[in-house]
Amino acid sequence: MNFLRNFKSYLNLSILSFTLSFILLNIFSQFLSLDLSLKLVLVLLFIFNFLRLKDIYLVGNTYRFFIFFFILITISRIVEYHIFNYIFSIITEKNISWLITISISFVFKFFYLEILNHFKN
Secondary structure: OHHHHHHHHHHHHHHHHHHHHHHHHHHHHOOOOOOHHHHHHHHHHHHHHHHHHHHHOOOHHHHHHHHHHHHHHHHHHHHHHHHHHHHHHHOOOOHHHHHHHHHHHHHHHHHHHHHHHOOOO
């Protein structure tokens, strides 16, 4: 059950990423604008998740994985940014808005990575 093992690893990574992003967003937003804080957190998450996912999926061709991962993350981070701003405009609570945003993107990213992993050879 490679799928279940990957899901468990991805879920653990996502929980760690979410916790890290939650903490960083709250720290950065104390000193920077919310918009800049969000962008900074999204960039840091890209780097962190790339390094961790490359180990989870045992990627042999790191360059090819980086390209596909970069496409996924670029698109998802842009979408997350806009979802966050939309939800934040309704709720005006950054932590709840961030939780909803990350929860929505979790499912889509996992399935994309599983499809990518299936075709990696």
